[in-house]
Each structure stands twice: as C-alpha cells, then as structure tokens.
Amino acid sequence: MISVVIADDQPLVRSGLRMILEGEADISVVAEAADGDEAVALVLAHQPDVLLLDVQMPGIDGIAAMKKIAAHNARVLILTTFDLDEYVHHTMRAGASGFLLKDMSGEDIVSAVRQVARGADSLLAPSVTRRLIQRFAAAPPQPSTARLGQLTAREVDVLRLVGRGMSNAEIARELFIAESTVKTHVVRVLMKLGLRDRVHAAIAAHQAGLT
Incomplete structure (x- = not known):
C-alpha cells in the first residue's frame, strides 16, 4: 500500500x-x-x-x-x-x-x-521534461565525480541515455537489451552514485559531461 x-x-x-x-x-x-x-x-x-x-x-x-x-x-x-x-x-x-x-x-x-x-x-x-534537460545541457559540465568510475561501461551507456531524457523502453531499443535489464542498470546507477531518483541521474549525466 x-x-x-x-x-x-x-x-x-x-x-x-x-x-x-x-x-x-x-x-x-x-x-x-x-x-x-x-x-x-x-x-x-x-x-x-x-x-x-x-x-x-x-x-x-x-x-x-x-x-x-x-x-x-x-x-x-x-x-x-x-x-x-x-x-x-x-x-x-x-x-x-x-x-x-x-x-x-x-x-x-x-x-x-x-x-x-x-x-x-x-x-x-x-x-x-525537454526544457529541463536542455537547461542543464546548456550549462557548462561539472568535473566528473570519482563515483562515475564505479560504473560499468553498460551502466555509463544507460546513464548517458537517461540524461537524454529517454524512457526505459527507449533505452532498451537503443541498446538492444531487455527493458527489465535497463531497470536493473538504472537502480544500480542510482545506488552507486548515491542519487535519489531518475531525474537526478539525468542531471548528474549532464553535469558530468556525458551528454
């Protein structure tokens, strides 16, 4: 409930x-x-x-x-x-x-x-959504945090696409993987980077210069 x-x-x-x-x-x-x-x-x-x-x-x-x-x-x-x-x-x-x-x-x-x-x-x-992403994309990227080094290559790919405002289904099609796999990667990215949710992951992607 x-x-x-x-x-x-x-x-x-x-x-x-x-x-x-x-x-x-x-x-x-x-x-x-x-x-x-x-x-x-x-x-x-x-x-x-x-x-x-x-x-x-x-x-x-x-x-x-x-x-x-x-x-x-x-x-x-x-x-x-x-x-x-x-x-x-x-x-x-x-x-x-x-x-x-x-x-x-x-x-x-x-x-x-x-x-x-x-x-x-x-x-x-x-x-x-689009205006928020564009707002952060237009700002100078912040130096990459050391925590990004904890991500696997696939998790970085997923974070990059989250930063582009893509849904799990769109990411799955882009990377040719199952949507359930995308959800797992998103959860792991949030845990490794200490982020609250998907929105803040998108912001982190822009600040790290991934997009």
Missing part, C-alpha cells in the same frame, strides 16, 4: 485528488494539508511514501517545505498549475522526485504516484 499526503491550499483540489487516488486499491491518502507548515507536520507524523505538494501555498511555500522534510524518506511529487522553468529548477534542486501539472489526467497522476513511490522511475510532466 502506497501512503500519500496531499498538500494544497484549495479544498476542491485536495478532495479531487483524494477521490482519484483512493479509487486505487494500492494507494491510501493518510492526511491532507492546507499550507506548507501543515504539510511538514503531517509528513513528520505520518511518514508517507509520497507527498503530493503544491508550490504556492500560504505560510511557507512548497520549496521551503521540501527543505524542512529533506531528511525524511517521503518522495515529493510537485503538483502545480504553473508550468514555469524556475519552479522546475528549484524543486528539482530541493530534492523533488517529480513535477506534474494539475491539468493532467487522473490516470497520469495515479501512474506518477506509483512511479515516484518505486523511486527508479521518477518523472516530470512531458511538457517540462
């Missing part, structure tokens, strides 16, 4: 999300928050698997709330109406595992919660 806390200042949004998520047998909404401070308190109290967090809320905003819960294990899925690069950039840097827009379908939101809970398949809304 995937436990979820919903944090949004709009009651209708919270009730709509609860209805969508609790219609799934494997998801349970354990609490709702109307502001950033309440979101922090509920995460500490319930230790959810996933926090659905709005960016703009009364009190402390979503980014400040994320920083306060950084030491805990909840994976944060940013859900907002604002399709703006600065939000994507700052929330990813603060440790978010995904960034979705509120106009996405209920099916996509449910899928996102499941993927974020699994960790290795964290995601961004399709409308912002």
